[in-house]
Amino acid sequence: MKRIGMLLIALACLCSAFSWPVIVQAAPSVSTHAEAAALIDVRSGRVLYSRQGDKPMRVASLTKVMTAIVAIENGKLSSMVKVGKNAFRKEGSSIYLRLNEEMSLQHLLYGMMLRSGNDAATAIAEHVGGTLDGFVYMMNEKAKMIGMTHSSFKNPHGLDAEGHYSTANDMAMLTAYALRNPVFQEIVKTKVKKAPNPNERWDYNWLNKNKMLHIYEGADGVKTGYTKLAKRCLISSATRNGQQLAVVTLNDSDDWADHAKLLDYGFKNYPLETFIRKGDAVQGSDYVAGADFAYPALNEEKSRISSKIVLNAANSTSFRLGEAGRLQYLIDGKEIGHVVLLPKDSPRLKQKEGSAFSFTESSAGESSLFEKWLYHLHFLVRVLFLGRSN
The missing domain is CATH 3.40.710.10 (DD-peptidase/beta-lactamase superfamily)
Structure with a gap:
């Protein structure tokens, strides 16, 4: 059971880092020769x-x-x-x-x-x-x-x-x-x-x-x-x-x-600006940030960046895996990214950077855990039954 629990935590961490935002804001013009x-x-x-x-x-x-x-x-x-x-x-x-x-x-x-x-x-x-x-x-x-x-x-x-x-x-x-x-x-x-x-x-x-x-x-x-x-x-x-x-x-x-x-x-x-560091206390909650959050913003955008706490339900899988919720960062109400909220004594705070944070969803949406699991299962099946060519 302990191994299964650790596997679930690893999968949860894995799934949090796959999607990327595609947000383009007005900025000084630049030209290229590229198509x-x-x-x-x-x-x-x-x-x-x-x-x-x-x-x-x-x-x-x-x-x-x-x-x-x-x-x-x-x-x-x-x-x-x-x-x-x-x-x-x-x-x-x-x-x-x-x-x-x-x-x-x-x-x-x-x-x-x-x-x-x-x-x-x-x-x-x-x-x-x-x-x-x-x-x-x-x-x-x-x-x-x-x-x-x-x-x-x-x-x-x-x-x-x-x-x-x-x-x-x-x-x-x-x-x-x-x-x-x-x-x-x-x-x-x-x-x-x-x-x-x-x-x-x-x-x-x-x-x-x-x-x-x-x-x-x-x-x-x-x-x-x-x-x-x-x-x-x-x-x-x-x-x-x-x-x-x-x-x-x-x-x-x-x-x-x-x-x-x-x-x-x-x-x-x-220029990249850091808004919160991993382990920093999150104002308005009893939790800390699960990762750094940094974002490249135009000077005119910085004053429009806000944050919001979203807590997980007590019966949710994320909560059972130790994630209290997430701290969202937004520009004009649109999420640009978030970090997970963790208890102050969470063992995940000792993990390397990248395992406890997530980028906001891309326009295509985030792949489901099942899809990612299916991908790796398919690979294992190929290795076991088809073998690897030399």
């Missing part, structure tokens, strides 16, 4: 700028952001992956894996994200998903959970395919989600990575294709992309003064300059 673009604050999930943000478009190798986060969350980084015939000599960008070569999942992730190896993406997908189709299913289920309502994935690498598309807003939402994972964050900020090469006398030496890591102060990710149909696509991120922003551009002929411009725009106009 579609989005700028997002990673911590809050707030979209600070959007140009044709919901237009479905080809996203080329930006797809690999989804491939990476699904693999990180569902695979074992130290597991060895054998390169099969589907991955061997995969067309497009490559890290030149050999047939039947073995490499750790962790090193394959570096090869995929730094050098955009389509062969690495394919090998990862078959290893983690059992089959390519199985992994693509996992990608689309993850998209639903995050709230990517205008996206459809058909492969793990991003080569042009009918029905394979996303949007600038959706990819921004995905990037903000992925950057909260420390393994993903470490990979995409790496400028150079060496990996063992048992078939040669030299190691693999991968240089990150993302030039933003070298030309923009504070840059720390994330992925380049290009196909003849998608044109130049790019996701970049940067952190300054404790605030991390991410930019997505699709079909942008001057992407490096546009990303620097959009990041500057975000840091200047939307």
